[in-house]
Amino acid sequence: QVQLVESGGGLVQAGGSLRLSCAASGSIFSVNVMGWYRQAPGKQRELVASISSGGITTYADSVKGRFTISRDNYKRTLALQMNSLKPEDTAVYYCNLIIRGVNYWGQGTQVTVSS
DSSP: OOEEEEEOOEEEETTOOEEEEEEEESSOOSSOEEEEEEEOTTSOOEEEEEEETTOOEEEOGGGTTTEEEEEETTTTEEEEEEOSOOGGGOEEEEEEEEETTEEEEOOOEEEEEEO
């Protein structure tokens, strides 16, 4: 069984920074993709950034140049450094892990950016 636990959300002013972390446990194979998704009120969940076990990254256009995703395969952790935050970044952020086509999700952490 796979468990994902996020931390690091909170309230920040526009232009500020936050760092999200996700700790993974359970039966995790070495080849997988991890990512961060977010869901704002009334909107669909969207991909923010992803990173493969080999370190290949992808970012949504809206966060390129501001957010950085990273992972530590040994510690089984995922991080998202968010800089220059904007009010439109306000959402619940979810850690995601894909193993052999199966999606696993964390419980989510709230990020609120005030203007």
